[in-house]
Amino acid sequence: MKSTIMDYNLSIHNVFWRAEKLYPDSQIVSRVHEGKVRYTYSKFSERVRRLSEYLREQGVDSSSVVGTIAWNTHRHLELYFSVPLLGGVLHTINVRFHPSEMEYVINFAGDKLVFYDVDVEEVKKVRAEKSKFVRLDDEFDREVNSHPPLDYFPEVDEREGAVMCFTSGTTGHPKGVVYSHRSIFIHSLSLLAKEIVGISSQDIVMPVVPMFHISAWDVPFASLMTGAKLVLPGPRPGPDHLASLIREEGVTVAIGAPTVWINLLDYLRREKIDLPSLKVVVTGGAEPPKGLIKGLRELGIRTYHAWGMTETEAITTVNQSENIEELSRQGKVMPGIEVKIVDPSGNEIPWDGKSWGELVIRGAWVTGEYFNSPEKTRDSFLTLEGKRWFRTGDVVVLDPKGSIKVVDRAKDLIKSGGEWISSVDLENAIMTYEPVLEAAVVGVPDLKWGERPVALVVLRQEYRGKVGKEDVLKYLESMNRFPKWWLPDEVIFVDSIPKTSTGKLDKKVLRTTIKGRMRA
Amino acid sequence: MKSTIMDYNLSIHNVFWRAEKLYPDSQIVSRVHEGKVRYTYSKFSERVRRLSEYLREQGVDSSSVVGTIAWNTHRHLELYFSVPLLGGVLHTINVRFHPSEMEYVINFAGDKLVFYDVDVEEVKKVRAEKSKFVRLDDEFDREVNSHPPLDYFPEVDEREGAVMCFTSGTTGHPKGVVYSHRSIFIHSLSLLAKEIVGISSQDIVMPVVPMFHISAWDVPFASLMTGAKLVLPGPRPGPDHLASLIREEGVTVAIGAPTVWINLLDYLRREKIDLPSLKVVVTGGAEPPKGLIKGLRELGIRTYHAWGMTETEAITTVNQSENIEELSRQGKVMPGIEVKIVDPSGNEIPWDGKSWGELVIRGAWVTGEYFNSPEKTRDSFLTLEGKRWFRTGDVVVLDPKGSIKVVDRAKDLIKSGGEWISSVDLENAIMTYEPVLEAAVVGVPDLKWGERPVALVVLRQEYRGKVGKEDVLKYLESMNRFPKWWLPDEVIFVDSIPKTSTGKLDKKVLRTTIKGRMRA
Structure with missing residues (x-):
């Protein structure tokens, strides 16, 4: 029997309606090249309506794909809403892509317009004849403000695309996925659940996860859905920027990859700064090291461990465990x-x-x-x-x-003598060693064993030159956790570990680095 | 552009999967006629699978409607899952319906089977030749347990009906609505949001709102979705039963109409009992009186004010305000x-x-x-x-x-001398008067003014015979809130106020009562 419930599209339109009508006084703070911009949801909604009229004039409609190569800023946020509200698809492009990758995805997706941040120099090398490039700057602001606010958005079917994102393909071309209004709505609603992130109107939320990738885990949508104050950390945010924003704006929940928090924690310790407002850090993309969890805890900050990937739009598990061992797990999947x-x-x-x-x-x-x-x-x-x-x-x-x-x-597992070694397990173990800031383990070809593990290690400044390979191996042995044949054959000390454009350990580059270093 | 997100049905199947696979050890406690039943989600899931096999054998499939006339018990909960999991529609029938109403809805919905609780005597008077009636008792349990667990449930489209409910029609026949898998899923997910109810796996949840009406606000589904311990208060729960269950089971969140909490609070005071585990009472169906909110607060219990109706499945607003004046509002609507x-x-x-x-x-x-x-x-x-x-x-x-x-x-507004008087406003004002337990105000025909307000008042035991009409009117005047012509012409003291089958003030019966009393 069919239900009698009406057909109602779960869409970004409902999120926008809420932001505009129910939370006009909530704030958005955006760090941009020129400084800090602060405005209300009410002003934001007006800008979205003006921008929509501008986009409409540019020919954007429900058949359009609009690209962005941009940081977490209010201008990017306005595009997050305007394009899907018009029924088009917002194609977020990774700022860290190589120009050839940018070129590939822009042409492959068929971007009508591409909005780019002022510091994205790579754009100059991109050849995309069918796309019009627009710089996100003061002139753009004036242009948008010269347009009247659009007063009507078309109804959009909930299964239509809203945001498009490409994987940071380590082999071959990047692969694209298109999130729907429906998937964004349901996932955003999930983020409000107490045992997921529990975002509420009382929160001050800072997504450090980039808006140019997997829609910043839908955190911007979830925040505006519930009237939270949103703090956008802008271009290339360093630990100093993040610490200032958290202190000045009273951020309560911040979201980003472990490496963000490792660097922030290191900075806080060096500068002897605390962050009294910050209650929760949500981290994903890699397992949060135990030292990080403990360090944050000493500052009164809880760590939530989330898991997801480009193909799952954003996150699908969150672990809020207070038990540090248990927290190394990704946890249970969310409803749906x-x-x-x-x-x-x-x-x-x-x-x-x-x-x-x-x-x-x-x-x-x-x-x-x-x-x-x-x-x-x-x-x-x-x-x-x-x-x-x-x-x-x-x-x-x-x-x-x-x-x-x-x-x-699967592709990072190390097969040694016919048995599997987990590179992740070794990395996490090495990172519990006090002198270690970051570590990566990869398999290198070995004539006898097939593959053998090699570790790359970044030491904390104060330990550099004082800790050697044997110290690391002795530490690992002392843990009594791994069979002897799991221990890395080599420990190479480096100044930093190469990351992919989405901030993960770049094991492809790592393997090349190691080859070079071991030959030398 | 179509999104690439897969079609995934938001359905009770996902809730069941979670309950069975992710939270096998969570508990369900059910007060039934024979005493208290306690089992795990794991045992519950097995029962649902056996019951499903039994139902399948009875011919229940995706075209079937299955009726229940039952209290909040584990047996009812099993039917809440089995019938929709098979693709059928569970038709919950109000235990307080008149036999003629039961007869009407059973025949109108076309119930194949009707499961009824042992104390529902009215069933004997119901004529429904096409429906088979099954008593929910020990024999039923044995019958279910003799069936093997069904190991496969059909995929059901999310817009298919899952639960059907009829309004308590005050004029004409009751009207039916059919909730979908999708609407139940989304609404249940919403109940997990911090600013809605915030149900989590750490909670012990007791829905006093009846499962025979608007699916107990989907609280049973939301609880099983997130692994909360569920406490079902069973047949005709009095304040004594509720107080015992809350204390014995450690209930943290309880949900029900204001009248439930008014009676419970009165009981707690008389018996000098406190409820240390209870953190939140969610109330809806009528505005919670300020005295109730204050009384609960003194016991350390917060009141959430929710609003909804049969036609909106369950609740659509929740107000969690700490400010007692602000909490009289129904609040903002939920996402979606x-x-x-x-x-x-x-x-x-x-x-x-x-x-x-x-x-x-x-x-x-x-x-x-x-x-x-x-x-x-x-x-x-x-x-x-x-x-x-x-x-x-x-x-x-x-x-x-x-x-x-x-x-x-709209139909309870009182039109006096061409101006409107809110019966709800007057009721709430009278209920802030210390000696008053409950109050209702209705309009009665008046030759000169069209209509005039008349109040029915239930006094607390200790004030009976000691407080008169003039005291009530003087109190209202002293509030300086209403124009003189709003004050009731009559104040009639009664022992109790008639309620509809869903626990609301029955203003139709009230008007008749008043007519009788004023003539006398």
Whole structure:
């Protein structure tokens, strides 16, 4: 029997209606090149309406894709709303992409317009004849403000695209996914749940996760949905910028990758600064090191551990455990998401807390395909019990109650003497060693064993030159956690560890670096 | 551009998957006629699977409607899941319906089976030849347990019906609405938001709102979605039962109409009992009297004020304000809901904190029609800007930020000398008078003025015979809140105030009572 409930589109239109009508006085603070901009949701809504009229004049409609190469700023936020409100798709482009990658995604997505931040020099090298490039600056502001506010937005079906994002492809071209109004709405609503992030109108929220990638975990949408004060940290935010913003604006919840908080914590210690307003740091993209969790805790800040990827729009698990061991797990999936683990042949593996397998996932904000890429799509999905599951490429263990523990990326596992070694496990162990700031472990080819683990280590300033390979290996041995053959053959000390354009350890570059260093 | 996100049904299947797989050890406690039953989600899931096999054997499938006339018990909860999991519609029937109403809705909905609680004597008088009646007792339990657990549930489209409910029609036949899997999922997810109810796995939740009406605000679904311990208070729960359950089970959040909490508070005071575990009472169906809010606060319990109706599935606003004046408002609508106010011609009225108008509403869990009743549907909806809005029949004022204040039901407003008097305002004012336990105000026909207000008052035991009409009127005057002509012409003292089958003041019966009393 059909229900009698009306068809109501779960869309960004409802989020905008709430921001404009229910929370006109809530604030948005944006760090930009010129300084700090502060305005109310009311003023923001007016700007969105003017920008929409400007975009409409430029020919943007429900068939358009509009690109952005921009930092977390109020101008970017306005585009986050205007484009989807008009029924178009906002294509966020990674600021750290190589010009050739920018060129590829702009042409592949068919961007009609591309808005770029003033410091994105790479744009000059991009050839995209069909796209008009617009610089986000004062002149742009004046142009927008000269337009009357658009007073009517078209109704958009909830399954239409709203935001498009490409993976930071380590092999081949980046792959695209298009999030829908519906998926953004449901995921944003989920972020308000107490056991997810629990964003409320009383919060002051700072997404350090970039708006140019996986829509900053939908945090901007979730914040405006519930009237929270939103603090956008702008271009290339360093630990000094973040600390100032948190203190000046009273940030209560901040969201970003572990490396952001590692650097911030280091800065706070050096400068002897505390952050009394900050209650929660939500981190994802990699397991938060225990030293980081403890360091934040000493400042009165709780760490939430989240997990997700480009193909799952944003996050699908959050672990809020107070227990530091338990917090190393990614945790249980959010409502609207389902998971299984499978072996390489696609057979289900039990949730026994021991068996490794690839995590497969389906749900209300999981992609069902790659944009215009049937071949890539074919390799990344499997069918179980008549349903489609996305293959995450993450090797995990599930405990009997479904709490996920990521062992490693399938392609980063190290196969030594026919047995698997988890690079993630070793990295996390090395990072619990007091002198270590950051660490990465990769497998290098070995004639006898197939592959052997090698560690790259960044020491804290005060320990540089004072700690050697043997100290690290002795520390690992003293943990009594790993079999002897897991211990790295080499420990290479470096000044920093290369990251991908989305802030993750770039293991491809790492392997090359190591090859060079070991030969030398 | 279509999004690439997969089609994933938001359904009770996902809630069940979570309960069974992610929270096997969470508890359900159920007060039944035989005593208290306690089991885990794991055991619950097994029972649901056995019950589903039993239902399947009885011919229940995706075309079936299955009725229940039952209290808040574990058996009812199992039916809440089994029937929708099979794709059928669970038709919850009001235990307090007159046999003729039961008969009407059972036949009108076409119930294949009707499960009823042992104490529902009215069932014997119901004639419904096409329905098979099954008593929820030990024998039923044995029958269910003799069936093997069903291991596969069909995929159900999210817009299919899951739960059906009829209004307690004060004029004419009850009107039916059918909630969808989707609406139940989204509304349940909303209940986890910090600023809605904020249910979490750490909570112990007791829905006193009946499962036989508007699916107990979806609280059973929301609780199982997040692994909360669920306490079901069973048949005809009195204040003594509620107090015992809260103390014994450590209830942290309880949900019910104001009258439930008025009686509980009265009982707690008389018996000198406190409820240390209880943090929050969520109340709806009527404005919570200030005395109630204060009384609960003295016990360390916060009051959340919610608003909704059968046609909006459950609740659409929650006000958590700490300010007692502000808390009398219904508050802002939840994400996924939109409201306007209109005059009798359907023109929009401004949100100025002064202008009265009828609240119209649309959203993800608002009905778009009445079940099989085109005529009733026609009168209850209007179209504004090309969109359908449900006419709530509530006269409200909206402040400039969209916070709703219900003035009265349109049909309960009193028109005196061409001006409107709010019966709700007067009731709430009288209920702030210390000697008053409950009060109701209705309009009675008056030759000179058209209508005049008359109050019915229940005094606290200790004040009976000691407080008279003049005391009440003097108190109202001393408030300096109402013009003289608003004051009731009569104050009639009664032992109790008649309620509808859903626990609201029954103003139809009240008017008849008053007519009798005033003639006498």
